[in-house]
Amino acid sequence: MYTIQTLNNIADIGLDIFKDGSYTVTKEDSNPDGVLLRSFNMHNLELPENLKGIARAGAGVNNIPVEACTEKGIVVFNTPGANANAVKELVLASMLMSSRNLLDGISWAKNLHGQGEAVPQLVEAGKKEYVGTEIRGKRLGIIGLGAIGVLVANDALSLGMEVMGYDPYVSVETAWLLSRQVQRAVNLEQIFSTCDYITMHVPLIDQTRGMFNMEAFRTMKKGVRLFNFSRGELVNEDDMRVALEEGIVASYVTDFPNDNVLGMKNVIPTPHLGASTYESEENCAIMASRQLKEYLETGNIRNSVNYPNVELPYFGQKRITVAHKNVPNMVGQMTASLAEHGINIADMINRxxxxxAYTIIDIDNGVDAKIKDDIAEKIKNIAGVAAVRIIQ
Structure with missing residues (x-):
C-alpha cells in the first residue's frame, strides 16, 4: 500500500489513476511515499524519510528543493508538454492583443458607457488613437524550442509570420516536429537584432537568470515586443523599465506580474494564466500521476529532472533500484554484493x-531466497548510494 500526499488541488481525473486499491491519497500525511503538487513551495518543508518521488503537474520545478531531493535519492518528475498547447494559445493571443492595442481600446470603449446615442460617433472619432500593427509578415524570434516553442513556431508560420528559433540544446524529438520553414539562429544576438517579436521559453537557471538585460536590449530592434511566459526572473526588471521608457521595447507581456512590473508603462500583465485551462490542468494531473505511479510500482523513471530516464520492462519479477553518485565501480560494487548472497542477475540497466545515476537490477526468477532488507542495507552502505528500493 502506497500513500500519496497532494500539496495542491489536483484534477480528479489524475487522482483517479490511484483508485486501484493499492493507494491512499490524502492532503495530510507526515511520511508519504509520493507527493503530487503544482505550485506549492516545498523549500521550507522537511523531506519525509519515506518519500520516494515527487511529481509536479507542470513544467517548472523551482518550487521544489531538487538538489536536496537528489542527495536523498528522491526522484522529481515534471510534465513537459502537458500544458504546451495552453501556453502556446496564450502566447499567440498576446501577440495579437499587444499588436492591436486591444486592452487600451477596450478600456476606452467601456468608459463611453452612459453617453447614449453619441457612442457610435465617439467610437469612430476615437478609434484612430488605437491603430495597431498586423503580425503577418513580421519576424518572430523564439528562444527555446521545447514543447511550447515548437508549437508557437509552427502556428506562427501558419499566421504568415517569419519565424527564427534559437536553441543550442534542441532535442531530436523536437527537431522532428519543427517546421522546415523555421530559420535557425546561431546566437541570441541574431534574434535580438532582427526580430519584431521575441518570446522566451527557457528554464530559469543560473545561465538564463536576467538574460534580458540592458546589454540585450541595446542590440534589439526599436519597438520590439517581448513575451514572457516562462519565468519572471529571466528579465532584469530595472533594465526593462529603461527599455520601455526609451521605446526600445514597445510592449512587454508577462505572465509573472509583481508590484515593480505593474508600475511600468506599456506592460501587459496576465495573472499567471499560461497553463490555466481545464484541459491543461487535467493533462498535467494525468501525466504526473502516471509517472509517479509507474515509478513506485516498477522503479522505471520517465520525465525526471534530477535523475536519468530509465525504463526496463517489468513483469512482476524481483527488482532492485539504486539511486547513486555517478562514480567508477559503483555498479561493480552492487553486483558483488548480490553475488555474496548467491543472487543471480537476470537483467540490468544503468543510466x-x-x-x-540510476540502476535497475532484475533478479533471476530461479532464485528461491527472498530478497531481504539486509541486502538493501548492504548496497545502501556503499559510498555514494543515495537510496535503495526493493520491489517484489
Missing amino acids: SKGSY
Missing part, C-alpha cells in the same frame, strides 16, 4: 545524468 547517468550529470553527477548522479
Whole structure:
C-alpha cells in the first residue's frame, strides 16, 4: 500500500489513476511515499524519510528543493508538454492583443458607457488613437524550442509570420516536429537584432537568470515586443523599465506580474494564466500521476529532472533500484554484493545524468531466497548510494 500526499488541488481525473486499491491519497500525511503538487513551495518543508518521488503537474520545478531531493535519492518528475498547447494559445493571443492595442481600446470603449446615442460617433472619432500593427509578415524570434516553442513556431508560420528559433540544446524529438520553414539562429544576438517579436521559453537557471538585460536590449530592434511566459526572473526588471521608457521595447507581456512590473508603462500583465485551462490542468494531473505511479510500482523513471530516464520492462519479477553518485565501480560494487548472497542477475540497466545515476537490477526468477532488507542495507552502505528500493 502506497500513500500519496497532494500539496495542491489536483484534477480528479489524475487522482483517479490511484483508485486501484493499492493507494491512499490524502492532503495530510507526515511520511508519504509520493507527493503530487503544482505550485506549492516545498523549500521550507522537511523531506519525509519515506518519500520516494515527487511529481509536479507542470513544467517548472523551482518550487521544489531538487538538489536536496537528489542527495536523498528522491526522484522529481515534471510534465513537459502537458500544458504546451495552453501556453502556446496564450502566447499567440498576446501577440495579437499587444499588436492591436486591444486592452487600451477596450478600456476606452467601456468608459463611453452612459453617453447614449453619441457612442457610435465617439467610437469612430476615437478609434484612430488605437491603430495597431498586423503580425503577418513580421519576424518572430523564439528562444527555446521545447514543447511550447515548437508549437508557437509552427502556428506562427501558419499566421504568415517569419519565424527564427534559437536553441543550442534542441532535442531530436523536437527537431522532428519543427517546421522546415523555421530559420535557425546561431546566437541570441541574431534574434535580438532582427526580430519584431521575441518570446522566451527557457528554464530559469543560473545561465538564463536576467538574460534580458540592458546589454540585450541595446542590440534589439526599436519597438520590439517581448513575451514572457516562462519565468519572471529571466528579465532584469530595472533594465526593462529603461527599455520601455526609451521605446526600445514597445510592449512587454508577462505572465509573472509583481508590484515593480505593474508600475511600468506599456506592460501587459496576465495573472499567471499560461497553463490555466481545464484541459491543461487535467493533462498535467494525468501525466504526473502516471509517472509517479509507474515509478513506485516498477522503479522505471520517465520525465525526471534530477535523475536519468530509465525504463526496463517489468513483469512482476524481483527488482532492485539504486539511486547513486555517478562514480567508477559503483555498479561493480552492487553486483558483488548480490553475488555474496548467491543472487543471480537476470537483467540490468544503468543510466547517468550529470553527477548522479540510476540502476535497475532484475533478479533471476530461479532464485528461491527472498530478497531481504539486509541486502538493501548492504548496497545502501556503499559510498555514494543515495537510496535503495526493493520491489517484489
